[in-house]
Amino acid sequence: MPFDFKKEYKEMYxxxxxxxxxxxxxxxxxxxxxxxxxxxxxxxxxxxxxxxGLSYAIRTAACLFLIKANFCGQ
Numbered sequence: 001m002p003f004d005f006k007k008e009y010k011e012m013y014x015x016x017x018x019x020x021x022x023x024x025x026x027x028x029x030x031x032x033x034x035x036x037x038x039x040x041x042x043x044x045x046x047x048x049x050x051x052x053g054l055s056y057a058i059r060t061a062a063c064l065f066l067i068k069a070n071f072c073g074q
Contacts, residue, residue, distance in 0.1 A: 009025075012024060030051060030054050030055065030058075031051075032047040032050060032051060034047060
């Protein structure tokens with residue numbers, strides 16, 4: 001079963017009525033930096049392709065690792 005961030009970290013994704021300070025755990029992200037209009041710049045499309053390719057490769061590698069380690073029911 002996939003990890004559900006919204007269920008595990010409710011305090012980050014479901015705000016309370018009154019403002020409060022919460023602790024955010026350290027997380028790792030992939031990102032690209034740029035500027036300009038995303039509707040007209042070719043760099044934006046290339047950046048999205050790059051992010052999609054990287055995230056898909058990371059997800060696939062993680063899934064294969066979990067299957068080999070017998071953590072996945074597949």
